[in-house]
Amino acid sequence: MQPALPLLAAFAGVLGLLVGSFLNVVIYRLPLMMEREWREQCRALFPGSDAAAPAAGPADTAAFNLFVPRSGCPACKAQIKARHNIPLFGWLWLRGRCAACGVAIPLRYPVIEALSGLVSAYLVWRFGYTVDAAAAVLVSWALIALTVIDLDHQLLPDTITVPLLWAGLLFQLLAAPHAPTSPFAASLSDAVIGAMAGYLSLWLVYQGFRLATGKEGMGYGDFKLFAALLAWLGYQMFLPILLLSAVTGAVTGIALIVLGRHGRREPIPFGPYLAAAGFVAMAWGEALLTAVPFLRVFPPAG
Numbered sequence: 253m254q255p256a257l258p259l260l261a262a263f264a265g266v267l268g269l270l271v272g273s274f275l276n277v278v279i280y281r282l283p284l285m286m287e288r289e290w291r292e293q294c295r296a297l298f299p300g301s302d303a304a305a306p307a308a309g310p311a312d313t314a315a316f317n318l319f320v321p322r323s324g325c326p327a328c329k330a331q332i333k334a335r336h337n338i339p340l341f342g343w344l345w346l347r348g349r350c351a352a353c354g355v356a357i358p359l360r361y362p363v364i365e366a367l368s369g370l371v372s373a374y375l376v377w378r379f380g381y382t383v384d385a386a387a388a389v390l391v392s393w394a395l396i397a398l399t400v401i402d403l404d405h406q407l408l409p410d411t412i413t414v415p416l417l418w419a420g421l422l423f424q425l426l427a428a429p430h431a432p433t434s435p436f437a438a439s440l441s442d443a444v445i446g447a448m449a450g451y452l453s454l455w456l457v458y459q460g461f462r463l464a465t466g467k468e469g470m471g472y473g474d475f476k477l478f479a480a481l482l483a484w485l486g487y488q489m490f491l492p493i494l495l496l497s498a499v500t501g502a503v504t505g506i507a508l509i510v511l512g513r514h515g516r517r518e519p520i521p522f523g524p525y526l527a528a529a530g531f532v533a534m535a536w537g538e539a540l541l542t543a544v545p546f547l548r549v550f551p552p553a554g
């Protein structure tokens with residue numbers, strides 16, 4: 253262990269908290285930005301249609317992106333003071349209430365910040381002072397944003413999944429071959445085959461399911477996310493991620509239906525399970541393959 257590792261992990265944890273605060277903004281605003289864009293396209297294509305009518309929320313003409321306007325209270329619109337905007341601690345300091353109007357600030361904001369901080373610190377602790385650790389932290393941030401957006405909206409935005417996929421291929425192009433302890437694909441060809449296998453496999457499941465039942469079980473976002481994960485991790489992680497996400501997704505889905513928390517016909521987002529399985533494969537993939545040898549069916553392409 254490098255002597256400075258605890259310090260480096262602590263630094264990554266603080267950075268993760270700050271980025272977690274930004275992830276909250278992405279999670280809240282990106283779907284709204286996409287909705288505004290769709291409405292604009294509707295207005296251009298079908299003037300006068302219902303979909304083209306302005307919806308509740310920020311006016312369509314005002315600037316609205318990840319940086320403008322500044323964060324405010326969703327209830328009273330009061331801008332959040334800098335000292336209350338400190339990740340995690342701002343929420344604790346205010347005991348979870350808006351400083352201006354006292355409305356409760358959902359627990360998910362500090363939870364996402366804390367999760368981002370913990371995951372960032374852990375990955376640096378795990379992979380040390382390496383490019384791999386930095387890349388793993390970046391991937392985990394994207395996975396957190398995708399998970400919560402999919403839970404909220406049954407949507408995996410292209411603006412996150414597609415860059416994540418290209419970034420994975422670019423990373424392999426520049427950084428492969430990696431150290432043997434690396435969580436990432438052993439070679440560029442492992443990454444390219446992984447991306448293709450990830451997309452194609454879920455696309456086939458989707459088409460088969462649609463032919464058999466007439467329903468859409470997944471979305472194209474799921475194919476892109478699986479492709480992105482395997483572009484980073486290589487096709488050797490195909491089976492571990494597929495089995496982990498399918499089993500946890502099915503168990504959770506059945507439990508929610510049995511407990512009456514979820515209608516039988518409501519779509520269940522698959523993205524969160526893919527993202528979680530992808531994280532497990534990235535953080536503990538080698539240990540997983542050692543513990544469950546039948547998962548190691550695909551040898552490295554070399």
Ligand SMILES: [Zn+2]
Nearest residue numbers: 325328350353
């Ligand atoms: Zn307020």
